Amino acid sequence: MSVERTLWENDAMGLAALVQSGALSPLELADAAIARAEATRGEINAIAEPLYDAARERAKTIDRTLPLAGVPFAIKDLGIAIQGIATHGGSRVPPFVPDFNSVLTERYLAAGLNPIVTSTTPEYGLRLMTESAAFGITRSPWNTGHTTGGSSGGASALVSAGVVPVAHASDGGGSIRVPSACTGLVGLKTSRGRVPLSPLVSESWYGFVVDHAVTRSVRDSALLLDLTHGPDPLAPYAARPPQSAFVAAAAREPGKLNLAVYTRSPLGLPISAETMDALDKAVAIVREGGHRVEEIDLPMIDRTFMATFAMCVASAVAGSLRMEKARNGRSVTGDVERATRLLGRFGELMSGGETYTLLERLHAASRQLIAATARYDAVLMPIIAHPPLACGAMSPKGIDDIIETALDKLHLTRLLRIPGFFSQLLDKSLWFTPWPAIQNVSGQPSIALPVHVTDAGLPLGVQAAGRPGGEETLLSLAAQMETISGWLKRRALLRVPQ
Structure with a gap:
């Protein structure tokens, strides 16, 4: 052998x-x-x-x-x-x-x-x-x-x-x-x-x-x-x-x-x-x-929980891009991918107070979750909602690509503050996982x-x-x-x- x-x-x-x-x-x-x-x-x-x-x-x-x-x-x-x-x-x-x-x-x-x-x-x-x-x-x-x-x-x-x-x-x-x-x-x-x-x-x-x-x-x-x-x-x-x-x-x-x-x-x-x-x-x-x-x-794990998580990640991405700017001595927004750039811009729209509030909401839901499942040694649940996707399946196409391009080129990130708009983006980002x-x-x-x-x-x-x-x-x-x-x-x- x-x-x-x-x-x-x-x-x-x-x-x-x-x-x-x-x-x-x-x-x-x-x-x-x-x-x-x-x-x-x-x-x-x-x-x-x-x-x-x-x-x-x-x-x-x-x-x-x-x-x-x-x-x-x-x-x-x-x-x-x-x-x-x-x-x-x-x-x-x-x-x-x-x-x-x-x-x-x-x-x-x-x-x-x-x-x-x-x-x-x-x-x-x-x-x-x-x-x-x-x-x-x-x-x-x-x-x-x-x-x-x-x-x-x-x-x-x-x-x-x-x-x-x-x-x-x-x-x-x-x-x-x-x-x-x-x-x-x-x-x-x-x-x-x-x-x-x-x-x-x-x-x-x-x-x-x-x-x-x-x-x-x-x-x-x-x-x-x-x-x-x-x-x-x-x-x-x-x-x-x-x-x-x-x-x-x-x-x-x-x-x-x-x-x-x-x-x-x-x-x-x-x-x-x-x-x-x-x-x-x-x-x-x-x-x-x-x-x-x-x-x-x-019941504490719902759409609000997932949206709050996504917003905290956006805040973290905004901070990471600031740190990359400091490390490189220049803005890196032109180097990163469009989706990263949009997520970072969305994170910049959130104040420190808002981010703190979001994290506290997640911590409260976590305490509820841990208390509700404390009597179980483990909880089985899915990881992916569908079999492994074809390569490229999550990349924006058609109207989604047009919208993302417009959000980026026209600096329309504030539209993501509209609950219905953000909810659609959340589904497109996390429907698989x-x-x-x-x-x-x-x-x-x-x-x-x-x-x-x-x-x-x-x-x-x-x-x-x-x-x-x-x-x-x-x-x-x-x-x-x-x-x-x-x-x-x-x-x-x-x-x-x-």
Whole structure:
């Protein structure tokens, strides 16, 4: 069996065991991952910056006793610093080249991971499809005519294509879970404060954004979290510590859990039969595992909640563009994409007092949500309302394109203050992904579960959201579901190595 085939077949823990035993060297793995990255690059377009030379040099000195020694890895091109490596954020704005590593980067390297590339993202992570003017369209290894989701779509493409077994990802409105749902992966959105973002930032998007990974296996997600979580002196807060190692939680039976299922769209929009099939499959799996499940409603999660979230994101984008202006010494509005420019202008229309009020409303709804679901160990709900979309499906066309162009060229952003106009824009932005932002606002953990493949051969995952700080329960439940369902054996069949 070739090293590339071994890379394609194994998860990160399996590869590390081969390195630790001496069956494979870190350099062999790096070379295989680089070869596979290049072989699939033209078809999936998931690489922002190749790091090949540095990866080969690092492989020569990696300590084989490290927990993930020599495992090839990808780091997202957004919100994390790698010393000397350009961070584009999926944008045509001149990149930021840090002279330091993020704490998370240091923890990855200390675990023995070997970054071979940075992965693509939409501009500033603002779209849940990985398509940008700077880097083009990132495509699914399952079917290159379809999206990987976003914003960690490059990460999910690389993992599902077998280039790397795990990849760094981040999630501010579903950006770990949506790509996982679209590409058949496990994607854990961690509790707020679980993994530090320092020293690059203290928090991002008012605390909505968290960092972790997309992985093939539950145990990989658990081990990687063990190796990267925990407080940092520069981080303003931290999630409560786990009772035991996360990898131990993934290895033990969850016991009999009290679960709920939420089936409604917060926007009141249609949900596809395929999404409901996926949710039904998840319910069937957990019932087979011996758990109790009941259907619930979450009335505090409604159109107002989603609109408030979107307005806070617009405010954050406006602030980010101001910071980019300061970094570059000039306005960057001409460099960014039209949609980013419009969102930033809309955010500028909100006063500080209005933004504070919006955040307080979200916090109040979050408290109601956490109280209403406190008796459940986890709540199952969809991630995507439809199977993975065709590439380009979310780009404005026809009259929508004309309207967006007019809003931009004529500086008519104030029209978005009209409730009916904004409501239409909200639907067009979030009709595919109305659920994931819930946990970004509440700070709860949630894990994407690759339970289903459609008749057309496209993955369609759902999520289980836990109590704040409840990653251990989610990992234990997910590992049991992985065993029952057999999803770990599924692979995208793009350029299967010999």
